[in-house]
Amino acid sequence: MISNCWRFLGAHCRRQGAARGTWLPRPRYHLRRSRRGAAPGRAAIQHERERERHMRTSSRPMAGGPGGGAAICDPDVDPLFRPIEIGRLKLKNRIVMAPMTRQRASLAGGVTEIMVDYYRQRTSAGLIVSEGLYPCPRGCGYLFSPGLHDDGQQAGWRDITDAVHSDGGAIFAQIMHVGRLSDPLILSGATPLAPSAVQPDPTARHYTINSPRPKRPYPRPQAMTHADILATVDAFADSATRARAAGFDGVEIHAGSGYLPMQFLSSNTNLRADEWGGSVERRTAFLLACVDAMAGATYPGFVAVKISPGWTFHDIFDTDPVATYSHLARELSKRGMAYLQIGDYGVGWDVYATLRPLFDGPIIQVSGYSRRSAAAAIACEGADMIAFGRAFISNPDLPQRLRYGWPTSRADPATFYTQGSEGYTDYPVHALSDPAGFEVLDPPADPIGKRQA
Numbered sequence: 522m523i524s525n526c527w528r529f530l531g532a533h534c535r536r537q538g539a540a541r542g543t544w545l546p547r548p549r550y551h552l553r554r555s556r557r558g559a560a561p562g563r564a565a566i567q568h569e570r571e572r573e574r575h576m577r578t579s580s581r582p583m584a585g586g587p588g589g590g591a592a593i594c595d596p597d598v599d600p601l602f603r604p605i606e607i608g609r610l611k612l613k614n615r616i617v618m619a620p621m622t623r624q625r626a627s628l629a630g631g632v633t634e635i636m637v638d639y640y641r642q643r644t645s646a647g648l649i650v651s652e653g654l655y656p657c658p659r660g661c662g663y664l665f666s667p668g669l670h671d672d673g674q675q676a677g678w679r680d681i682t683d684a685v686h687s688d689g690g691a692i693f694a695q696i697m698h699v700g701r702l703s704d705p706l707i708l709s710g711a712t713p714l715a716p717s718a719v720q721p722d723p724t725a726r727h728y729t730i731n732s733p734r735p736k737r738p739y740p741r742p743q744a745m746t747h748a749d750i751l752a753t754v755d756a757f758a759d760s761a762t763r764a765r766a767a768g769f770d771g772v773e774i775h776a777g778s779g780y781l782p783m784q785f786l787s788s789n790t791n792l793r794a795d796e797w798g799g800s801v802e803r804r805t806a807f808l809l810a811c812v813d814a815m816a817g818a819t820y821p822g823f824v825a826v827k828i829s830p831g832w833t834f835h836d837i838f839d840t841d842p843v844a845t846y847s848h849l850a851r852e853l854s855k856r857g858m859a860y861l862q863i864g865d866y867g868v869g870w871d872v873y874a875t876l877r878p879l880f881d882g883p884i885i886q887v888s889g890y891s892r893r894s895a896a897a898a899i900a901c902e903g904a905d906m907i908a909f910g911r912a913f914i915s916n917p918d919l920p921q922r923l924r925y926g927w928p929t930s931r932a933d934p935a936t937f938y939t940q941g942s943e944g945y946t947d948y949p950v951h952a953l954s955d956p957a958g959f960e961v962l963d964p965p966a967d968p969i970g971k972r973q974a
């Protein structure tokens with residue numbers, strides 16, 4: 522399958538190259554002298570954009586290009602740069618910035634100035650999916666993460682959506698309710714809510730990651746009443762209304778990584794015997810109710826879902842994930858959603874091949890992609906778009922680097938969840954990057970789950 526894919530891509534590229542006379546085997550990397558740690562200010566980003574425009578429209582070299590000569594678009598990655606329509610949007614490329622919690626918001630869950638800069642720096646993505654935003658106070662699991670349930674939070678996001686749109690980008694809000702993965706210290710003394718009172722394994726060490734949260738096991742959650750469930754569905758719908766009012770192009774429900782919707786989906790966390798638990802149909806009911814309520818509050822093409830089938834991160838298990846997610850994909854397929862984002866975090870079965878035929882709409886695949894494997898997934902595997910997480914943290918100009926085969930810079934996990942601009946808005950664009958921090962081009966897949974499990 523893979524070798525067929527490469528044969529296809531090779532032929533495709535030679536055809537494209539012959540037509541345009543632009544095919545080159547591989548760009549050579551000679552870099553301008555770098556300024557270590559220089560932040561990608563607006564001027565630098567503007568320069569990089571002008572350089573990209575110039576390369577697209579002119580055969581003459583532009584000062585500052587790699588090797589001092591003309592950088593040529595690499596046709597191997599053409600599939601990533603075909604425009605695509607999702608919902609009511611037309612996206613300029615198929616590169617998605619994956620949702621990533623970065624904990625740079627205020628303690629009240631409000632947007633800060635550096636968050637505006639961070640998103641503005643990354644608008645060359647075809648689509649940005651925001652970090653997870655909690656739809657109600659009980660859904661918060663991390664200090665300094667943003668919410669979307671009050672007027673102040675909503676107004677703050679308007680600055681970000683305006684910045685993204687004015688640079689030609691598009692942005693969805695990820696709505697994330699952590700369910701049992703919280704702590705009374707974060708919830709003003711309240712106990713976390715979950716489908717059933719099942720405590721995450723106290724020996725699991727996920728809560729010890731370098732993140733500002735209590736360094737103690739998650740407590741036993743409180744099982745949600747029927748009224749709690751309906752109120753939470755309403756909160757998801759309200760967050761969609763607020764997202765639209767704040768200028769977002771859509772909302773994505775975070776139904777992966779062991780958070781609340783996945784707690785309903787999974788057999789070890791959902792022990793309910795009522796209409797919200799038991800059979801596959803009932804375990805999927807909460808997520809589908811949220812999708813329907815959010816679509817009702819806005820419109821179906823405004824809503825998307827992210828899932829991580831079979832992933833056991835945060836001590837979550839399903840006795841038959843293939844059956845659960847096949848049913849879910851079929852149900853979601855009926856709803857005219859903007860897209861379904863699927864993470865395959867190395868779970869031992871072919872998640873994409875299983876679910877692709879069951880969902881009739883755009884699919885975003887995520888986790889461990891390089892430029893070549895991403896292009897191949899679109900050309901050969903039925904993916905419509907590819908999301909990049911860690912690479913977008915350290916490469917604000919990631920699409921340009923993928924397009925021209927410029928090397929990417931390594932992200933530093935030590936600053937993933939710290940506050941302030943370090944490791945957040947100070948990663949430079951390519952022309953200003955330190956080659957010592959460059960990664961191997963096209964490394965083998967490295968699903969994030971393998972590291973965190």
Ligand SMILES: Cc1cc2nc3c(=O)[nH]c(=O)nc-3n(C[C@H](O)[C@H](O)[C@H](O)COP(=O)(O)O)c2cc1C
Pocket residue numbers: 619620621622623652653695697775777778827864887888889890908909910911912937938967968969
């Ligand atoms: C710092 C960090 C924070 C993340 N936060 C979220 C999140 O809030 N919501 C989510 O759906 N995924 C989150 N993820 C997972 C990413 O969206 C993505 O699926 C994962 O990084 C795999 O993609 P990659 O291999 O390109 O990094 C996070 C990942 C990282 C590295």
